[in-house]
Amino acid sequence: MNPEINIAPLPISPLASARVIPEQDRARELETRNLSAFYGKTKVVEDVNLKFSPNIITALIGPSGCGKSTLIRCLNRMHEVIKGAYATGEVLLDGENIYAPEADPVRIRRRIGMVFQKPNPFPTMSIYDNVIAGLKLNAGRQRGVNYDEIVESALRSVALWDEVKDKLRSSGIALSGGQQQRLCIARAIAVEPEVLLLDEPCSALDPIATLKIEELLQELCNRYTIILVTHNMQQAARVSDMTAFFLADERRIGRLIEYGPTREIFTRPRDKRTEDYISGRFG
């Protein structure tokens, strides 16, 4: 069964508590209630109840097919983009249900950003235009706004500025895989979302690029709530503050098995299945 794992308000891991975060910068709290996901008639995720703490990195781990990617896509209503797919239950962003009938996915996705498994810079746009793509969409061409500054700071945030500052006008796809992914992260944060979702962002990258992105994420969670899907346990252990472990049952329906501080999950897991996965007995 899936006990509702409720953690006391704002559990802050040692890492986060060391930072001083001004009130208006505090990222929003995200919570799921009875969230289930379907592809047509097939249920693939059932009844997930999860409270994500702000300003920390939460990792979603589990063997392939456990529904973690589907789940994260439900958090910004990208799951329903696929024809015939839908989700039931609630996802609360700071108390508001993003699945309410009057909620608009367009606005939700503006507030909850996403970085995909394979880097997807827009091929017809330059690096510069890629970064501000979201801004131009949402706010249009604004007079008096210094886009150069925004581009520079976003690219500095992802440690890409020095590498591309001389070729800002060249195409977004002329970069290496790791650089492209960092560009996508820059693009996602340029619109200042409240939550940042990353679906296996490093799976297409080499170890060095992966490490750079992991460092980046640890800086970024000063400002954003970060939720990360990863199939790499070591990455979860290295990077995240909280970890949620998922598993698919015999009917191929994914469920939340255990959720807790990363250190505990990896040293003293409460569920035997978690322990089996961590120790590499399957998956």
Added chain:
Amino acid sequence: MAVTSSSRDARIGQRGDQVFSLIVRACAWVVIALLVGLVALLVLDSLESIGRFGFSFLTGSEWNPVETEVNPVEFGAAPFIFGTVVTSIIGLLLATPLALGSALFVSEYAPRWLGTPVAFIVELLVAIPSVAYGLWGLFVLVPFMRDRVDPFLQKYIGPVPIVGQLFSGPSVGQHLLTAGIILAIMILPTILSISREIIAQVPRLQKEGMLALGATKWETLRFAILPYARGGIVGAAMLGLARAIGETMAVTMVIGNSSSKISASLFTPGYTIASAIANQFTEADTSIYFSAVVELGLVLLLVASTFNVLSRLLVKRITRLPGGAHA
């Protein structure tokens, strides 16, 4: 013994394979010979007309099969070419938005249970024979144009300078505009079908990248899908154009078939190259007349095939193009 009979089998097998291979190769050669022979014959039989009229075949406006004292025999196909160009362009202009809109609806807007049947229905239009379109055009569309649409156009757009010229003069319903409309209906499913495939090939990651930034459906279309699909959609339109150019029966039944001078009004009856062939071939008793008609066929072949090949270049990834050219 076992060894002997199996080696006999092996020899029969070998000879069987040789014969088999020969037969199927021969079939393939027949196909090649067919195309080569077709082009060669058309060229050969056009030579008389090409030799006599040369380039003026394409530019001259006099189509005089009968030798009189005053006028020598002369074949100038410019009015036919004009008719083909005008009607095909009208067809393309009307069909492409409809086809593209329907393709977007089916691929991007409609849920699967709605989109698939809708696409199926519209693509059924391909199966309707050309002569059926011609019949409907002749008895339904032509009177409708004559009684309702043409007077309307003349009244409201007629007075507009320059553009109004298009709708001047009396209308009997059988004219270039009607032919253009029929062609639009006929090429709509072709353009729709290919566009659908093209749109389906836009990488999902690009669409989702846009959506994840908070783009609306239209913005995703505009910035992620259409830039990718642009080339293929142009290719689809070109194939539609190639089919419109070659269309015969439906056009011939609504276009009026009178050898008029090239005029600015869409209300004038005319010919297309294909309809000219269909109307004239029985009259082609003299050698030069025959050659001229064959040359018309050759022109049609070259123009339609050129657009066809161009279309294929733009739509490279799709291996088979749908529908067919009914005429």
Added chain:
Amino acid sequence: MDAESDKMAQAVQVNSAPAARKAMFSAEQGRYLRRKALSAFVAGLVTSLTIISVMILVIIVAYIFVNGIGSINLDFFTQIPKPYGEVGGGIAQAITGTIMMLIVAGIIAIPVGIGTAIYLAEFGHGWFAEVVRFTLDLLAELPSIVIGVFVWALLVRYVTGYSGIAGSVALAVIMTPIIARSVEEILHLVPDTLREAALALGTPHWRVVLSVVIPTVLPGILTGVVLSLARAAGETAPLLLTALGNAFFNFDLTQPMAAIPLQIYSYAISPYDDWHHKAWAATLILVIVVAVFSAAVRFFTGRLRYES
């Protein structure tokens, strides 16, 4: 490392300068409604265009059905046209003519088409096969009137005159690429493992193809053949220049022969109302046979996209 993390931290803070952010977000609110409105407008436009497209088909089919159904009776199928102006009669000779020419065309086109398809699927891995495929594609897209002109120049003028055999040849030229392309596709669906298993048993290649591969996909091959016949049955232009048409029963392939689409055409352009009604009726029959058949065959083979 530290210098870099410091820079990153700094950059993250620069981006969050409150005043600039506030300005950006208030602009967003205003734009948001306009963007939604534009997107809704496009959705409406796209839907309207689709409705128009569907309506076109519905209207045409409705007219054909309504206008044609009244004139269909037994006479229609069993009698030949009456002389000019007289009421009554039917299109029996056109039906027999179409059937005859389709049979002869099939006799020519089916073997050549299937043979070519077998060549392409079983042997065709080089540049020559690519040339053959390209040729088939070109032939399939040729305007059918051009094919009519070709057979007209080749046979009608000097060899056979206007005749059923010339019509059959024209139809065969149209049918062959259709059969070849669709059968090739079907043969490609047969997994190589099946062929290899049979070959490993010592079966010669030709036997593998004829006794193993083809029987596996016979329904698919039949489908391709039937579709090409349906298409040929609806062709008018090539028959115009070759078979010419005939008002009387004719079973002699060396003479002009009637066909249903030709009959429709000559009825339609005539000045007689009764013949116009018959044209509608014949069109209804033709559309039912051609279109419904094609659609049903496609539907049942699970290929809902129209391909030929």
